[in-house]
Amino acid sequence: MNIVVCVKYVPDAQGDRTFTEDNTTDRAIDGLLSELDEYAVEEALKLTEGGDGEVTVLTIGPADAAEAIKKALQMGAHKGVHVLDDALHGSDAPATSLVLAEAIKKITDGKPELVLTGLASTDGTMGVVPAMVAERLGLPQATQLSTLEISGDQVKGRRDNDAASETIETSLPALVSVTDQINEPRYPSFKGIMAAKKKPVETWSLADLGVDAGQVGLANAWTAVETFTARPPREQGEIVTDEGDGGTKLAEFLSKAKLI
Amino acid sequence: MAEVLVLVDHVDGQVKKNTAELLTLARRIGEPSAVFIGGNAEAARPRLAQFGAEKVYVVDNADVTGALAAPLAEALAAIVEQSSPAAVLLPTSGVNKEAAARLSVKIEGGLITDATDVQAGDGGAVQTTQSAFASNYTVTAKVTKGTAIVTVKPNTTPPQASQAGATVVPVEVTVSDLAKAARITDTQPKAKSGRPELTEAQIVVSGGRGTGGDFSPVEAFADTLGAAVGASRAAVDAGWYPHSNQVGQTGKQVSPQLYVACGISGAIQHRAGMQTSKTIVAINKDEEAPIFELVDFGVVGDLFTVLPQANDAVKAAKG
Numbered sequence: 001m002n003i004v005v006c007v008k009y010v011p012d013a014q015g016d017r018t019f020t021e022d023n024t025t026d027r028a029i030d031g032l033l034s035e036l037d038e039y040a041v042e043e044a045l046k047l048t049e050g051g052d053g054e055v056t057v058l059t060i061g062p063a064d065a066a067e068a069i070k071k072a073l074q075m076g077a078h079k080g081v082h083v084l085d086d087a088l089h090g091s092d093a094p095a096t097s098l099v100l101a102e103a104i105k106k107i108t109d110g111k112p113e114l115v116l117t118g119l120a121s122t123d124g125t126m127g128v129v130p131a132m133v134a135e136r137l138g139l140p141q142a143t144q145l146s147t148l149e150i151s152g153d154q155v156k157g158r159r160d161n162d163a164a165s166e167t168i169e170t171s172l173p174a175l176v177s178v179t180d181q182i183n184e185p186r187y188p189s190f191k192g193i194m195a196a197k198k199k200p201v202e203t204w205s206l207a208d209l210g211v212d213a214g215q216v217g218l219a220n221a222w223t224a225v226e227t228f229t230a231r232p233p234r235e236q237g238e239i240v241t242d243e244g245d246g247g248t249k250l251a252e253f254l255s256k257a258k259l260i
Numbered sequence: 261m262a263e264v265l266v267l268v269d270h271v272d273g274q275v276k277k278n279t280a281e282l283l284t285l286a287r288r289i290g291e292p293s294a295v296f297i298g299g300n301a302e303a304a305r306p307r308l309a310q311f312g313a314e315k316v317y318v319v320d321n322a323d324v325t326g327a328l329a330a331p332l333a334e335a336l337a338a339i340v341e342q343s344s345p346a347a348v349l350l351p352t353s354g355v356n357k358e359a360a361a362r363l364s365v366k367i368e369g370g371l372i373t374d375a376t377d378v379q380a381g382d383g384g385a386v387q388t389t390q391s392a393f394a395s396n397y398t399v400t401a402k403v404t405k406g407t408a409i410v411t412v413k414p415n416t417t418p419p420q421a422s423q424a425g426a427t428v429v430p431v432e433v434t435v436s437d438l439a440k441a442a443r444i445t446d447t448q449p450k451a452k453s454g455r456p457e458l459t460e461a462q463i464v465v466s467g468g469r470g471t472g473g474d475f476s477p478v479e480a481f482a483d484t485l486g487a488a489v490g491a492s493r494a495a496v497d498a499g500w501y502p503h504s505n506q507v508g509q510t511g512k513q514v515s516p517q518l519y520v521a522c523g524i525s526g527a528i529q530h531r532a533g534m535q536t537s538k539t540i541v542a543i544n545k546d547e548e549a550p551i552f553e554l555v556d557f558g559v560v561g562d563l564f565t566v567l568p569q570a571n572d573a574v575k576a577a578k579g
Contacts (some may be wrong), residue, residue, distance in 0.1 A: 074379035122382050125374075128371060221370075236555065239560060241561065242560060242566055251569075
């Protein structure tokens with residue numbers, strides 16, 4: 001089975017994430033492979049571990065986004081595709097899904113078997129691109145899975161939500177998204193890091209995909225950020241050290257603040 | 261005035277509060293119409309009328325369960341085609357966001373998720389407010405193309421009643437084979453805790469690594485306060501509490517009146533899920549814990565002695 005895993009290069013949450021003058025995400029700060037995508041990469045590696053098929057990592061983004069592919073290749077993915085084009089700057093979720101869908105078609109010769117994604121990126125956190133890609137490719141989706149079994153062309157997984165744990169079944173070809181509950185992503189081994197250097201990475205432009213620049217980018221987005229305001233930092237309130245009366249003091253605070 | 265579709269969140273016709281919130285927001289941009297998926301719409305109708313739904317589109321079709329995104333998106337697309345609304349509002353949830361995503365592509369309408377406010381902007385554009393980057397920023401945005409599609413977080417707008425007719429409009433939807441290709445073959449309902457839903461609760465008491473796996477003092481305090489119980493990722497990863505109770509970047513984002521963090525250090529990922537809470541209280545043995553930077557009141561101490569004492573004091577204060 002050949003698997004395409006969609007991944008994203010995101011600004012590090014430990015850093016000072018902010019916006020640029022055109023109201024898009026500032027991507028100049030240090031980035032990394034979105035943490036939630038590691039689970040999708042890991043799951044793809046497990047599914048192909050018997051030597052059956054290969055894992056292609058696909059990303060869209062500026063030059064630095066190659067780092068996200070590199071990390072996935074170090075983990076064990078077989079090859080990478082990077083869609084890199086200045087016209088993509090400021091693309092919204094619908095445009096991103098369009099480019100991903102076209103790249104998946106090109107990677108798979110129009111016959112995708114399994115597209116795997118994480119739950120959401122850790123920067124935009126919308127969690128809508130996987131469903132949009134499925135819609136564009138005409139694929140059934142089994143999403144937000146915390147377990148996944150594939151046998152033959154049958155796909156089965158568990159989705160846990162607030163009210164219930166549901167079993168979702170479908171058949172390949174399909175799009176599957178996975179949560180951080182599904183596995184424990186591996187760390188790249190030294191061998192993996194060395195091997196990654198020799199793995200093929202293709203860089204494609206919009207023209208390579210036959211996508212018109214007028215369908216993507218900030219100017220053609222279907223939504224626009226108008227303003228962004230930093231939340232005022234919270235002011236630290238009173239801190240007491242428990243000397244046998246910490247709980248009483250806490251209750252007094254709640255009472256004074258009319259919270260009880 | 262153009263219609264604004266509001267997807268109804270309900271359990272067997274019992275309408276949830278978030279739907280009243282969305283109907284309230286919908287009235288700012290147009291004439292609210294409810295979209296009711298499932299049977300028992302009659303049970304829901306009085307409440308939908310009370311909060312201003314002029315019409316109630318009813319899709320009573322076993323193929324559109326509301327639990328899978330693709331059939332729901334097809335049903336919504338059919339109603340959009342029929343009603344040409346100014347906007348479609350959905351309560352934020354995993355499935356609703358994905359249905360909104362598929363709908364966005366189908367009808368070429370701009371999508372904004374997790375809004376905390378919705379307004380009518382200049383020239384009829386739908387304007388929204390939401391948080392970004394672990395709630396360190398507040399962002400306003402607008403939909404610039406097609407029918408606006410917005411998912412709205414619960415507990416962000418006080419519902420205001422405004423009586424309307426709530427005329428039932430049955431809608432026939434034929435779900436495509438593609439949308440039926442994924443199906444739910446088993447559903448195991450979760451055991452009910454009797455506590456409020458995490459994202460809807462006015463008070464949340466959360467436990468972290470400092471509980472060492474014993475959540476009993478956290479749960480006892482939550483029950484005294486009528487609160488929901490949350491957990492940090494460390495506690496969930498250790499198997500001490502279910503993932504559905506996880507507060508943080510990869511879990512639930514909560515914004516209650518009061519958040520009580522017990523034995524939680526306050527890593528950025530956790531802060532992403534709770535720092536918009538109105539009042540924050542923390543108990544932690546480690547006085548250097550970053551959570552103390554956020555608190556309105558903090559106790560440096562052992563949660564196993566502080567929480568029971570606070571619990572007794574709160575009970576006494578409540579009489």
